[in-house]
Amino acid sequence: MALLSIENLHLTIPSFEGEAQILNGVDLTLERGEICGLVGETGCGKSLTGLSISKLVASPPARYRQGSIRFDGQDILGLSESAMRALRGRRIGMIFQDPTTNLNPLFRIGDQMIDVALHSTGANRWSTSARREARARSIAMLERVGIQDAHNRLDDYPHQFSGGMRQRVLIAMALIGRPDLLIADEPTTALDVSVQAQILQLLFDIVREDNIAVLLITHNLGVVARLCTHVAVMYAGRIIERGTMADVFNRPRHPYTKALLNAVPTQKTRKGTLQGLGGSVPDPYLPHAGCRFAPRCAWAEARCSEAVPPETDLGHGHGVACIKAGDLA
Amino acid sequence: MLQVKGLSKIYPGRRGSPAVTALDDVSFTIAPNSAFGVVGESGSGKTTLTRCLIGLEKPTRGEMLFEGRDIARLSPQDMREMRARIQIVFQDPYASLNPRMSAQDIIGEPLLIHHDRLQLTARARTDRVVELLERVGLGVRHLHRYPHEFSGGQRQRIGIARALAVKPQMLILDEPTSALDVSVQAQILNLLVELQDSLKLSYLFISHDLGVVRYICDRALLLLHGKMIEEGPVDQVFDHPQSDYARRLIAAIPDVDPARSLHLTA
Numbered sequence: 001m002a003l004l005s006i007e008n009l010h011l012t013i014p015s016f017e018g019e020a021q022i023l024n025g026v027d028l029t030l031e032r033g034e035i036c037g038l039v040g041e042t043g044c045g046k047s048l049t050g051l052s053i054s055k056l057v058a059s060p061p062a063r064y065r066q067g068s069i070r071f072d073g074q075d076i077l078g079l080s081e082s083a084m085r086a087l088r089g090r091r092i093g094m095i096f097q098d099p100t101t102n103l104n105p106l107f108r109i110g111d112q113m114i115d116v117a118l119h120s121t122g123a124n125r126w127s128t129s130a131r132r133e134a135r136a137r138s139i140a141m142l143e144r145v146g147i148q149d150a151h152n153r154l155d156d157y158p159h160q161f162s163g164g165m166r167q168r169v170l171i172a173m174a175l176i177g178r179p180d181l182l183i184a185d186e187p188t189t190a191l192d193v194s195v196q197a198q199i200l201q202l203l204f205d206i207v208r209e210d211n212i213a214v215l216l217i218t219h220n221l222g223v224v225a226r227l228c229t230h231v232a233v234m235y236a237g238r239i240i241e242r243g244t245m246a247d248v249f250n251r252p253r254h255p256y257t258k259a260l261l262n263a264v265p266t267q268k269t270r271k272g273t274l275q276g277l278g279g280s281v282p283d284p285y286l287p288h289a290g291c292r293f294a295p296r297c298a299w300a301e302a303r304c305s306e307a308v309p310p311e312t313d314l315g316h317g318h319g320v321a322c323i324k325a326g327d328l329a
Numbered sequence: 330m331l332q333v334k335g336l337s338k339i340y341p342g343r344r345g346s347p348a349v350t351a352l353d354d355v356s357f358t359i360a361p362n363s364a365f366g367v368v369g370e371s372g373s374g375k376t377t378l379t380r381c382l383i384g385l386e387k388p389t390r391g392e393m394l395f396e397g398r399d400i401a402r403l404s405p406q407d408m409r410e411m412r413a414r415i416q417i418v419f420q421d422p423y424a425s426l427n428p429r430m431s432a433q434d435i436i437g438e439p440l441l442i443h444h445d446r447l448q449l450t451a452r453a454r455t456d457r458v459v460e461l462l463e464r465v466g467l468g469v470r471h472l473h474r475y476p477h478e479f480s481g482g483q484r485q486r487i488g489i490a491r492a493l494a495v496k497p498q499m500l501i502l503d504e505p506t507s508a509l510d511v512s513v514q515a516q517i518l519n520l521l522v523e524l525q526d527s528l529k530l531s532y533l534f535i536s537h538d539l540g541v542v543r544y545i546c547d548r549a550l551l552l553l554h555g556k557m558i559e560e561g562p563v564d565q566v567f568d569h570p571q572s573d574y575a576r577r578l579i580a581a582i583p584d585v586d587p588a589r590s591l592h593l594t595a
Contacts, residue, residue, distance in 0.1 A: 035592075041510040042481070163371075192370040193537055197581035204591045219510055222583030229592050249587045263515035264585050265544035267567075272522045274544060276515035280480055 001073060003213050004030040004053065004181055009067035011048060011057070011237075020284040022048050024237035024292075025067070027311075032180065035207055035214040037224035037245065039260070040234035043281050046217045049234070050183045052076075053215070054092050055084045072180065090120050093174030097186035099166035103158040110154030113138040113173055120177030141172040145202055164195035171199070175206065185217040200227045221264055225249055233257045236282050236292040238308075243318030253320040255297045291322070299324055330499060330531050331359040331382075336391035338377050338555075351377040352388070353555040357548075359499070364525060364532040366546035366563065368539070370578075374555035375535050379501050382533070383417055384408050395499075413443050416492035420504040422484035426476040432487055433458050433472045439494040447495070461490040466520060482513035489520070499531040506541060518544060539582045543567055551575055 011023035023045050030036050038046045051057050053069055055076055069076040071092065079087070088094070096102050104112060114134045115125075123130035135154070142150035145168040158166060167187065174182060184203070188196040204227055207214055216228060224231055224245065231248045233241040233256065241254040252258045259277040279296035282288065290305035291297070297304070304323065311319045312326070338352040352374045359365040369375050380386040382393060384400060393400040395411065403411055416439075419425035426435055436458045440449055449457065459469050465486040476484055485505060492500055502521070506514040518541065524530060536542050542549055542563065549566045551559040551574075559566045559575045570576050587593065 041512055193583075194370060194578060194581045196583070200583070201591065220583070221511065221585045225585050225587050225590060226583040227591055245590060246587045246593065249585065260511060261585060263511045265515075265518065265540040266584060266586075267540070267543065269540075269544055271544060272519070272526075274515045274519055276519055277512035278516070280482075 002029040002070075003032050003072055004028070004215075005070045006049070006053070007068050007070075009049075009052065009069065010065040011045075011052065011062060012065055013062045018285045022062075022237055022284060023052070025308075026234075026237065026239055028232055028239060028242075030181070030213045030215060032211050032213050033207065034230055035203070035216060035228045036230040036232060037228035038215060038217045038232050038234060039219060039221060039224055041219065041281055043284070044234045045237040046219075046234055047185055050094075050185050050215060050217050053181075053183060054088050054094055055079065086122075089116055089174075089179075090177040091180050093177065093179035093182045095167075095170050095174045095182070095184045095187045097189050099163055099170055099190060100158075102170055103166060105158050108155055108157055109161070109169055110135065110138060113142070113154070113169070113176065116173045117141075117176050137176060138172070141176045142169065145169075145172045145175075146198070147172070164191055164198065167191060167195075167199060168202070171202065171206075175210075178210070180212055182212055182214045183217070184214060186219075187216070188223060189218070189220070196223070197226075203227060221249075221260065233260070237284070238292070238321065240293065240321045241319065243314075244316065247316060247318045251318075253314065253318075253325045254293075254322050255299055255324075256293045259296075299327075330361045330363075330396065331533070332394040333357050333382075334392050334394070336378070336381065336393060337389050338374075338381060338386060339389045351555050352381070354391070355550075355552070355555070355557055356391075357550050357557075357560055359531050359533060360547075361498075361531055362525070362529045363548070364534055364546040366542035366549035367533065367535045367552065368537060368542055368549055368578075369552035370537065372554070373552040375552060376503075377555070378552075379417065379503055379533070379535065382501060383412065383415060409443075410446065413439075413446065413495040414497050415499045415501065416495065416497040417501040417503065418485070418488050418492045418505045421508050422481055422488055423476075423508070425488055426484055428476050431473050431475055432462065432467075432479075435476075435487060436461055436490045436494055439491060443495050457494065458490075461493055464493065464524070465490045466516075480513070481509050482516060485509065485513075485517055486520070489517075489524070493524070493528070497530070499533065501533045501535070503535045504537070505534075507536070507538065514541070521545060539567060539579060540584060551578070 006026055006028040009023050009026040013020045013022055026049055040046050048057060064077055117134035117137050118125050139150045147153055147168055188199050228245045231245050232239045235256050241248060241257045252261055262275040263277055265274050282292050290307055291309050294300040294304040309321045309323045311321045313319050334356050336352055336355045340349045340351055342348045367375055381388045388401050437454050440447060440454045462468055462471055467486055506517050534545050546563050549563045550557060553574055558572050559570055567579060570579060
């Protein structure tokens, strides 16, 4: 049984303009040891997929119209808030994009980490021995993510840390409960490239040592190529291509995946020859039929707009939701 | 076109703390109708360099000759005139457009500021704004819309149109695509290449994205703590870097190449 399995997830959020259809049948499975990159343009539903897994989308007003999320056999959408609190920080860790806004500037790093450490074991917050033990675990975890002199740095405030160091602190916080699944939403977007390379290496080492699963939400295809074992490409609330990173990046079959990969300038791209992707992501308020990428697709035909294309399996778990996938090898 | 010689900027330290050398003896030349890339991590002095070039900071030492005249020694009147020749496009298209101004007001504002030189009537200004909108791939239908009605890529097009309004010879592009999706980034990069060709512009392009700099620029400069680490044609800087730092930085940049994957090479 997969550690995480999302099946046919539909999410709508009501607003003044009507009902926004955010997720339109997301299917995703994740095993231990896998680092799955969830990629797509702004507004495609990547972040809300991540938030849904830890049930952080307020519902109501949002509504899950169909589908399920199963984490280690438990139905996440059916769990109570107190049951979710027992999962978050203990079995599901999360890291968000901006390391400057996710730490409270008024509390010492140590106080914030010890809080999480105590929550992760369910220990009594007021017990001196539990606090001492949580402090020791915090120091060990900070050292593991590469913060030197951790037992002194624990008494520092967030502003005394650089951006990369703060992101390391947040990774340490997410990992201190020894989670089975780590959801990392754009963990390196705010960082410099050399710091980014260190953080990617750190995540890679942690996955190998602890055999955890990572869902890496990003729009940086270079980061996916460097770190991920698997890729899921999302468009308008649906995964349109999935597979191992090497399969999808070396042999993309969906026109959207091809277009995304072609839009990144590389060493070989000649000036003036970069292929952009025209148009923009579809309006989530409009009702739709058929393939949602069809209006921007160079290979679209009349039949593309008739029905939502089913996913075709090309072998080794390489799946493509395009009726022309066979012709576009 | 632009010649920077021995540029240094030292910020005096606050009480007790040492002075900060933001730029240390930086020299380079930008030829007419060429694109020059400046690459470096946070704190390397990229922003100080642009602030000096547009006259927001006075350099401590060195000169910046734009067509033979030193930008740092211009009178306020001459600086106004210089600003019409060097314009800037900012990184964040969400923060650099006033949400209370329509596209027409935003793009037309430089025409008003430089009215004493341009002498355009209100009618001619509107015509120029429409021409600029079309130039950057938007149209007359966008004239009366406000920033929130545009996507990130469209906003950056408006930022570019605003910079082009006074017919500058040089654009400073401060990470113009780093806030955009790759699909939109490609459109903006193609627009920049096309504009450079047709309007014979020079670019000073600031970025930390190696692929983008290599795609747009002819030459590049790599900065570290305000010092020049590498300078030369892009192919030479990126393929045959001389310093260890440049080699490490270039290796750290994740490119879309599965062959450099951590798990496949481990």
